[in-house]
């Protein structure tokens with residue numbers, strides 16, 4: 001009888017210990033952190049953060065950033081820019097731009113920061129295209145639209161005017177063609 | 178509404194918000210200022226829907242727990 005009692009006591013002790021092991025789960029922190037509910041809460045947080053992060057764009061757009069006034073700036077003399085040549089200039093203010101006298105004799109100008117990751121684009125007269133060497137992006141020189149490579153948007157168009165052999169930049173259009 | 182529905186709504190709004198953020202930044206950088214507020218409005222409403230759904234889900238999830246224990 002006493003032996004039995006002793007065994008029982010030992011058993012209880014062992015099972016207690018096991019219970020302690022269960023309660024003392026070493027992965028308890030992970031279990032708390034990586035579970036179904038925590039997953040849903042993270043998704044909620046992400047969704048709200050993404051939704052709210054669009055608000056500043058909406059507010060700034062509504063504040064009317066589109067009404068920009070452009071000044072008229074002299075770029076160069078037309079006679080200094082033969083066909084098939086290009087030159088860089090700044091317009092408006094400090095934005096890099098490129099003026100191209102194409103091999104066909106057209107005169108076009110764009111902001112030269114590539115619409116992919118802002119590398120400068122160059123005029124390649126052999127193929128009559130604008131090339132961004134960073135990731136081999138190509139733009140149509142006639143309208144500035146991307147034709148190959150990673151860029152998705154067209155280059156901003158600089159409106160130009162030629163008066164008395166002088167080329168002037170008079171405005172800029174972001175979406176065109 | 179079943180708990181599954183809450184999950185579906187929350188993940189749908191999450192996907193919608195990813196797309197809206199992408200469209201908003203694209204329109205903003207392309208200076209299409211007329212459509213930026215539309216995209217950002219949709220994203221904002223969807224964020225509110227997420228919060229409301231989450232609160233409902235929380236009620237269902239933890240409310241159940243309390244009543245069953």
Ligand code: FES
Pocket residue numbers: 114115116117118119132133134135136137149150151
């Ligand atoms: S920066 Fe022009 S293609 Fe990537």
